[in-house]
Amino acid sequence: MKKKFMPSLRMKTILMLVIIVSLVASISIVISYNAYANTMDNHYKTLASNIANTAASLMDPDSIEKYADTLETDDKYFEMLDSLYEIKKNNDLEYLYIQKIVAGENGQEDKTVYIMDADLLDSDNYEYASQLGEEYPLSEGVNASDLESGIPAFISETEEYGWLVSVGEPIIDADGNVEALVGVDISMNDVMQDRYDFLFL
Secondary structure, eight states, rough: OOOOOOOOHHHHHHHHHHHHHHHHHHHHHHHHHHHHHHHHHHHHHHHHHHHHHHHHTTTHHHHHHHHHHOOOOOOOHHHHHHHHHHHHHHOOEEEEEEEEOOOOOTTTEEEEEEEEEEEGOOOOTTOOOOOTEEEEETTOOTTTOOOOOEEEEEEEEEEETTEEEEEEEOOOOOTOEEEEEEEEEEEEEHHHHHHHHHHHO
């Protein structure tokens, strides 16, 4: 009759140490990953907000109101559009645009009306650019009557656009009215790939 194998105390101790070390290493990786992810998320949210604020400061609120009302352009329109394009190009943004949020009346839904889209000056993306006056339904979660602080930066992932950090900063006139929002979208696809590499490579 064969003798049953009984692990020695030393072997049990070594096995226990291996399990403990593996557990501690796994916990350390998770903690490091979360710290890295939070740092990157906050960095990109702050970056998007700062860029949007800079763009908003270069826009003339009275002119924005005029373009929204008349849907007609002039030389100043293209001067401001050129400023947007330079910001988009210099900061490697995915999208940069100005939208007016319009509250629905008589049962109609709230909507967003494009005033400017930096891609109008980008030959590679012109066909995808939104024209002055182009309308879309208001994004879910955005309140047309509460835009004083704009739309806080948030991160999203969709099949069409991939990973984006997005923000909307208000363009405010002399009376404190929000005339429009500057929207900024920054791709985070490379950042998310780095996170995957951090965990699995």
